[in-house]
Amino acid sequence: MLKEERHQIILNEVRIHNRVLLTNLAELLDVSLDTIRRDIKVLHDAKKLKKVHGGAISLGFNNYNAVVHDIYALDSKKHIAKKAIQLLKDGQVILLSGGTTNVEVAKLIPPRLQLTCFTPSLQVAIQMLNKPHIETIFIGGKLSNNSQITVGGLAINTLSQIKADICFLGTNSINSSEGITEFDWEIVQMKKAMIKASKKIVSPSISEKLNSSKRYKICEIEDIDILITELNPTDVKLKEFANKNISLL
Amino acid sequence: MLKEERHQIILNEVRIHNRVLLTNLAELLDVSLDTIRRDIKVLHDAKKLKKVHGGAISLGFNNYNAVVHDIYALDSKKHIAKKAIQLLKDGQVILLSGGTTNVEVAKLIPPRLQLTCFTPSLQVAIQMLNKPHIETIFIGGKLSNNSQITVGGLAINTLSQIKADICFLGTNSINSSEGITEFDWEIVQMKKAMIKASKKIVSPSISEKLNSSKRYKICEIEDIDILITELNPTDVKLKEFANKNISLL
DNA sequence: TAAAAATACGCAAAATATTGCAACTATAAT
DNA sequence: ATTATAGTTGCAATATTTTGCGTATTTTTA
Known part of the structure; x- marks a missing residue:
């Protein structure tokens, strides 16, 4: 199972369900939790999803008014x-x-x-x-x-x-x-x-x-x-x- | 159930009904009142809703920086x-x-x-x-x-x-x-x-x-x-x- | 004012994250 | 071939976060 392949599957899960649990993904993709965590981290940094405690959620779903507040630097x-x-x-x-x-x-x-x-x-x-x-x-x-x-x-x-x-x-x-x-x-x-x-x-x-x-x-x-x-x-x-x-x- | 997921649902409820009761949310999301309370506190601090005794209410209308003054009717x-x-x-x-x-x-x-x-x-x-x-x-x-x-x-x-x-x-x-x-x-x-x-x-x-x-x-x-x-x-x-x-x- | 409801606080168990490390793989250069 | 290199993966120890409960306190309601 290639990393890219996993990433695509993860993103797809997020698209469909709006959220994913790390444990589910680990089971689904048959890799360790650590690997999934690392995948989620990469996708998070790439702004493809949002990493949260225990899993990840789709971007933008409810972030209305995340717009003006907390601008970095x-x-x-x-x-x-x-x-x-x-x-x-x-x-x-x-x-x-x-x-x-x-x-x-x-x-x-x-x-x-x-x-x-x-x-x-x-x-x-x-x-x-x-x-x-x-x-x-x-x-x-x-x-x-x-x-x-x-x-x-x-x-x-x-x-x-x-x-x-x-x-x-x-x-x-x-x-x-x-x-x-x-x-x-x-x-x-x-x-x-x-x-x-x-x-x-x-x-x-x-x-x-x-x-x-x-x-x-x-x-x-x-x-x-x-x-x-x-x-x-x-x-x-x-x-x-x-x-x-x-x-x- | 992820915390973020709950937050989204809570915000959605607030957006639709303009107000929510903690007890209703606790039942809806099947978590303890404390958890809901903590969620509301976070959302309140993030200025996404207003915490009130017994629940939360909508902030009114999106405080998007933007040019939205009072909307007529x-x-x-x-x-x-x-x-x-x-x-x-x-x-x-x-x-x-x-x-x-x-x-x-x-x-x-x-x-x-x-x-x-x-x-x-x-x-x-x-x-x-x-x-x-x-x-x-x-x-x-x-x-x-x-x-x-x-x-x-x-x-x-x-x-x-x-x-x-x-x-x-x-x-x-x-x-x-x-x-x-x-x-x-x-x-x-x-x-x-x-x-x-x-x-x-x-x-x-x-x-x-x-x-x-x-x-x-x-x-x-x-x-x-x-x-x-x-x-x-x-x-x-x-x-x-x-x-x-x-x-x- | 008293009873009921809601809240705040601290604690401990469970779940989840982080970090460093070693084993393994793939790739390219020698 | 083989050696070097970078990248990937799983594991274990440690740290952090989340959650529900008990209890004390505050607010609301009648």
Whole structure:
């Protein structure tokens, strides 16, 4: 029994029953509880399900209002957002992906600025409701409950028809050698399309995400024009990014 | 029974009934009162419900950061929504316009139902995040800050490519002689496109909107298949609609 | 005010998690 | 072949979480 095979079966069980017990899975798949635990941990980290004491449950089932509360490292993200909006100029067309950091960017966008803003993120779009002078275009598509953005063919097709001046690419993992990576395949496709649709790519990342990596590659590190962290641009942790000819903010 | 699972069930009960008793929950979930009490405490601390002596009550309405102020005639709208979801069946493709009544419909859609749901409404989409078994397609376009739905060419073009079984058409004004009318030109265009995209049109309307009219016409009254109000279908106020061969619910 | 109901607190048993470790497997390089 | 390497799996010892019960306290109700 291959690991991937188990993962598929586990996810399927979760999809069908909304929840699974570790003991049931161990029996069903005829492996030890430890193995199942490790599987669940991987799937949890990949945001494919939610690990809970005794088993796992399907994502998103009842997490209404998990949306605004407990944002991890909020202060860092706000700090990053403040730096990010310095890049904005009147008349630009911008593209905002999803992610909590980008929501903070959206919040801070000066309402007076005359911008056209494309986004596939529900949370970003909600922030833009408060800014009547900014034209917001929501990129339609299949709604991914987990990430709260639209994905899939329709969304990617829409992206292929636009050209933005600057894209703020919410970043899951960034690594000076492996580039930008992500766990969720559909989001990878979206981000690739966003990169194609933009002249300039900005990666706002909390420093904690530097030098981590995930399963799927989105782009090379050289494809990023500007990296924004909460750190001072001269910080030693950023040296290897500076060496790759990326602007730091 | 997993703890998280209980939490989901409790939240669901609260959402549906607005209040729950600890004793009922203990019996329903077959655990001790202490366990329920602890669950309620956790959910209370997480601000998902409000703990009260003897049970718990709903927080009112989702404190999503968002732009949801007090909703007018909420009770009527919830009543309408309860009737509306009776029209849903497994396998359907539905189309939900914006409006507070439709948000109530979205909230009440049973999460187990297997539906494909198209919508241009941010608020509806947010509700659908709680329902992982329902495939939601967000119709992209220019975001109208006021109505919190997408409008314009892109959205209408997307609508022209779909065919839904049933459309819940949020109604601004409805009138037995003048049909359905609306104030905002762009929303008129959206609703016309939605009507074209659906086999069956349902108008959920609080009775107060009956026999009002606005500047622009969306469709004739005969184009509506089902009218849902908070009134009893036999109510005299609905007689002239019944005469036009519209089903009442 | 007194009885009834609901709650809070601490405890202990049971279930579940975590961690380090050793055995085993697969793969690629030598 | 075989050696090295990384990845996977099961086990055991230890830590943590969950749960129900008894009891004392508080709140509600009549």
